[in-house]
Amino acid sequence: MRAVLIDEHGPASVARIGEVAAPVRLMSEVLIDVHAAGINPIDVKTRAGGGAAAGIQRFPWVGGHDVAGTVAEAAYELHDLQPGDAVFGMANPARGWGSFAEQVAVSSICLARKPTSLTWEEAAAVPLAALTAWDAVVRIARAHGGQRVLVHAGAGGVGHFAVQLAKYFGARVIATASEANLDFLRDLGADEVVDHTRQRFEETTAKVDVVIDLVGDVHDDTGSRSLDVLRAGGLYVNVPTGSWPGYAEACAAAGMRSTGVKVEPDGANLGIVGRLIEAGDVRVRIDAIHPLDDAVAAFERVESGRARGKVVLSVR
Secondary structure, three states: OEEEEEOOOOOHHHEEEEEOOOOOOOOOEEEEEEEEEEEOHHHHHHHHOOOOHHHOOOOOEOOOOEEEEEEEEOOOOOOOOOOOOEEEEEOOHHHOOOOOEOEEEEEHHHEEEOOOOOOHHHHHOOHHHHHHHHHHHHHHOOOOOOOEEEEOOOOEHHHHHHHHHHHHOOOEEEEEEOHHHHHHHHHHOOOEEEEOOOOOHHHHOOOEEEEEEOOHHHOOOHHHHHOOOEEEEEEEEEOOOOOOOOHHHHHHHOOOEEEEOOOOOOHHHHHHHHHHHHOOOOOOOEEEEEEHHHHHHHHHHHHHOOOOEEEEEEOO
16 A cells, blocks of 8 residues: 655655555454545654654554544444444554555544545544544533633644634633634634734733643743633643643642643544534634645645644545
8 A cells, every 4th residue: 555654753854655565454443445634743743753753663654643534344244333434533653553544454442433524634634633622621621601711722723623612612712823813713713812923812811710722831931821821720731742841840839730631532522523513513624635645745734833723635
């Protein structure tokens, strides 16, 4: 099969298109014919030697978590997912082979049926970002009416789902972004928007109960400044790995709760997100679609930090 191959860690230019043996389905895995694969920051970080790179056991390596495609081989004869079924979900590339290829083997519990209203590319844009947002907003922060939730980088892949989920569950949502994305965030349901290039959010925003931080301290001390707008006893959720190593100590000293979050590839929760999408309560935003052969440009777009929504590879 054709795949995006990495022979060593490095910049986007280390990626190449090549032929590798198709994956072998094992145990309760499902073999999927990949139609589209979403690209996430963790994918480019891992390719560069960070992220989940410690789990890579051999090169060449195939990355990619998000997948949308059709079942080629079921886990067993009477499994719920059968050949020809349209599915979307998450692969685990650090432990094997990822979705930037024509086929991928995925644990059946990490999959859900693809929403019929979505294209393959739209479906591939959902899993990791939406499940990260679900874990942060619903499972951890327990978004509800009367709660004020601040989402940093609200126009990004995870951010645009976090804004919508917090709003759906009744919270008042404040989101930061650049000026070009403010109307986009309002359209998603954000009650207040802050242009982080012109305003200091801690100076213009009333106290909030929860901060969903998709930036950290890697840019303009966003993480540490968030403590100035978080109420006493409030919750700070740090999402990007390594973006603020000292958040736990800083939050504890300020009398606030804190946690990181690592996405759980839960097919059941993904199914719930799919139903919210089908009902029109959650929308998917794609920034760009690149063919498999243009993977280097796709990686570079993600790494630019300017994508509104998700970048996707079209595989078939």
